[in-house]
Amino acid sequence: MTAAIVKTIVSSVCYASYIMPQATTVVIELTEQDVARIRQMAALVKEHGFLRISDHSSCGMWSDADYRCEREDGSNHDDAIYRLETDESSMDSELLNVWGDSFTITAYEKHGSSGVLESAEIPLDVLDDDALLYIVGGNEWDD
Numbered sequence: 001m002t003a004a005i006v007k008t009i010v011s012s013v014c015y016a017s018y019i020m021p022q023a024t025t026v027v028i029e030l031t032e033q034d035v036a037r038i039r040q041m042a043a044l045v046k047e048h049g050f051l052r053i054s055d056h057s058s059c060g061m062w063s064d065a066d067y068r069c070e071r072e073d074g075s076n077h078d079d080a081i082y083r084l085e086t087d088e089s090s091m092d093s094e095l096l097n098v099w100g101d102s103f104t105i106t107a108y109e110k111h112g113s114s115g116v117l118e119s120a121e122i123p124l125d126v127l128d129d130d131a132l133l134y135i136v137g138g139n140e141w142d143d
Contacts, residue, residue, distance in 0.1 A: 003031035007127065010067050010081075011119040012137030022109060023062040023089040025137075026119045027081065034059055035127050041098035042124055057096035060105045062089040062117070068137070077133075091117075101125075 009028040030038075041053045063084035070080035090110035097104045097118075106118045120136045 003033060005029045006032050006035060006132070007134065008132060009119075009122055009126070009134045009136065010084075011122070011135075012068070013062070014118045014120060016115060022064045023091070023117055024066040025063045025068075025084055026105065026117075027061045027063065027084055028059050028105060028119065028122075029061070030059055030127075038096070038098055038103055038124070038127065041096075042100055042103070045098060046100045052097055052099045054095045054097045057094045057105055059096070060091070060094055060107065060119070061085065062091045062107060062109075063087050064089050067135075 007030040009030070011026050011028065013023050013026055037055075041055070044050065045053055061084070065080075065083045065087040067080050067084060070083050071077075075083065091107040092110050094105060094107040097106060102121045102123050104119045104121055106116050108116055122134070122136055126134045
């Protein structure tokens with residue numbers, strides 16, 4: 001039995017390379033265990049004065065499709081997410097990176113040369129509200 005998803009985050013993909021990556025959107029699905037882990041990591045960062053803590057992750061679904069473009073083309077949210085799921089990118093070495101008040105996930109494309117890819121920065125307080133969906137990466141994505 002798989003754990004229930006309690007928060008879905010849709011983020012644009014950030015990259016530092018001049019080579020545009022295939023993945024343009026990442027969907028982060030968090031279970032209660034993931035949320036507790038992120039909170040615990042943030043508490044450790046604050047307690048010990050660390051810059052951040054990183055650990056392996058598998059909560060991201062990186063996609064070649066662009067959520068923003070799907071919405072601009074008239075897709076509703078569910079159809080846009082379905083399109084992201086059907087155009088999934090192969091990634092390696094996904095990491096969850098947690099600071100004292102925010103987190104991101106990073107990964108490398110399995111067959112790409114664009115370097116490290118990263119979600120937009122996600123504030124920790126997103127984990128405190130009851131909303132099942134959080135969209136980050138630009139105001140134009142808001143419903």
